[in-house]
Amino acid sequence: MAPHADQLTSAVEIRGLSRRFGEHVVLDALDLSITDGEFVALLGRSGSGKSTMLRALAGLDYDVTGDGELRIPDRVSVVFQDSRLLPWRRVLDNVILGNRAADGRTRGIEALAEVGLSGRERAWPNQLSGGEQQRVALARSLVGEPQLLLADEPFGALDALTRLKMHELLRDLCRRHRPAVLLVTHDVDEAIKLADRIVVLDAGRIALDVRPTQPDIRDVLLRALGVTA
Template structure:
C-alpha cells in the first residue's frame, strides 16, 4: 500500500477525468490513436513524450481548445484552466486586468487582488505586463488560471522558458497552489526531472497511446540526490528511448 502523502490536497471531491477512444489525425498522420486516460480527482500527473508525440494535442483537446471527434468520449472536470509556455498577457491591460480577463466585472478587482497575492504579485497589480520579469509573467498567468477556480488545471510546458532558479521557485509555487486548491492537474513537459519533482504519476505518450504509466512513490520534498529519484529518472529516460550515457 502506498504511504499517505501528508502534503497532498486536503480535498478532492470533484469528478474524475475520463477519456475513451480519443483519436486525432492531421492528414495521414495519426497523433492520438484510440487513447484512453483516467485521472483521479485532485491528482497531479505529468505527461512526457518525444516531440510530436501528441502531448499538446491531448492537452488542447482536454481544455476544449480543439474539438474532440464524435466517436470519442470525454468526461472532464469543469471549469478548466490552461497555463501555456508563453504567459499570453495583453500588453495594453494592467496585470490585474489580465488576470480577470473575460470574467464578470462585479468584484473583479477584489478577485484579481486575491489571486495575485497568492502567487506573490500583490505589489505588481497595477503595472503593465512589459515591466514583468519572465517569472513574474508566469505567476500572473497562474493567477489568471486560479481566479477561475478550476477543477482541472492544465499546464503546457509552463516553465520551459525560465532560468533554472526561477523554475525551482515556480515548482514550489505550483505545488503550494495545488495543495491549497486541489484541482486535478496535468502538466505537459519535456523535462524528466520536472516530472518526477512535481507529479505523483508520470505518463509517457508514444505512438498515440499511453506507453508507460508510472507512479512516483516518493515523499515530498523530493531531491535529485535520492536513490529513488535517480531510479525513476533512469526508468523514464529508458521509456523515452534516451541513451543513459548521453543523459548523465
C-alpha cells in the same frame, strides 16, 4: 488506468481518443482518467502527441479530425508556455480576464498575492520579468478556482533558477486549491518533483503510467522516452 480511479470521483475521463493530421495518427485510441485533485504529468518526446492531447482537453482543436469520448469538469483553466498576457491590459485586469464573479477584483488581488505579486496590480505586463509574467498567468488560471488545470510546458521558456522557484510555487498552489492537473512537460525531473502520477506518451499511445515514488523512477522514465543514460 490509475488503480484507485474507480473508488474516487474522476475529474477527467478520456475513452478512445483519436486525433489525426491527414494520414498521420497523433493520438491512437487513448484512454486516461484523472481523479479529483490528482496531479498528472504527461511526458513524451516531441511529436508524441502530448500537446495534441492537452489541446483536445482544452477544446482548442476544432480543426483536427478525430473521435473519442471526453468528460471534463465545468471549470477548466489553461496555462500556456508563454504567459499570454494581453499587453494592453494591466496585470490585475489580465488576472480577472473573463471572470464574471461579483467579487472578481478582490479575488484577483488575492490571487496576485498568492503568487507573490502584491503591489504589481497596476503594472503593465511588459514591465514584468518573464518569471513574473508566468506567475501572473498562474494567478489568472487559479482565480476561477478551476477543477482542472491544463498546463502546456508552462516553465519551458524560463531560466533554470526561475523554473525551480516556479515548481515550488505551483506545488504550493495546487496543494491549496486542489485542482486536477495535467502538466505537459519534456522535463523528467520536473515531472518527478511535481506529479502524483506520470504518464509517458509514445506515438499517440500510453507507454507508461507510473508513480514517481517507484524505485529508479528516473531511469525508468528515461528508458520509456528512448534515452539510454
